Amino acid sequence: MTIYSLYIFDRHCECVYYQDWHRTRPVRAPPQTSFKPGVHRLPPPPSTTSSQPNGNVNRESIFSENAAAAANRNSLVSNGTSTSQSQKLSLPKGLPFDEEAKLVYGVILSLRNMVKKLSGRDEAFTSYSTSSYKLHLFETPTNYKFILLSDPSSDSLRFVLRQLYVGPFLEYVIRNPLVKVDSREEGVDNDQFRAAVDRHMKGLSMFN
Secondary structure, rough: EEEEEEEEEOOOOOEEEEOOOOOOOEEOOOOOOOOOOOOOOOOOEEEEEEOOOOOOOOOHHHHHHHHHHHHHHOOOOOOOOOOHHHHHHHHOOOHHHHHHHHHHHHHHHHHHHHHHHOOOOOOOOOEEEOOOOOEEEEEEEOOOEEEEEEOOOOOOHHHHHHHHHHHHHHHHHHOOOOOOOOOOOOOOOOOOHHHHHHHHHHHHOOOO
């Protein structure tokens, strides 16, 4: 089974944390004209993270580092390719991350409302599958939404999201006085939390 990526949304519908493992398409940073620190968050791997004194990630450096990394990954072209063609190939494909995050949250909100209306009661929405991936949802009592994308053949992974919440999230985010958990301008990301999430996910028997 393959685990693709993890999103965490706060009660303000903001994506405050993101991490991926087996993503095949590079993530696009949003246009610089629309970039707002604390609103669009795209953390790089721990080795490239630029930290502030409280362990939170510097949002400005995150996007410049990721844009450079994406360009470097995609700039490898065959011999004889012109410079202009190389530049075209280096442009990452897909939605900018801010639009991607809004789309993920919008899908969750729409499907949850649809399930409630069709069932006639407040029934919990936990997952859905397509031919390409399966989405798993876990909501905390404080309205944080943990969303995990995996391959479509996987069983329910809500227990994994709950483990992340009661373990690393409570320890390194909720109980950390330096993390502003209800701030709309800062994420909940920090080096200790990111490393703990990475260890937890890679330690799972179903992680590929």
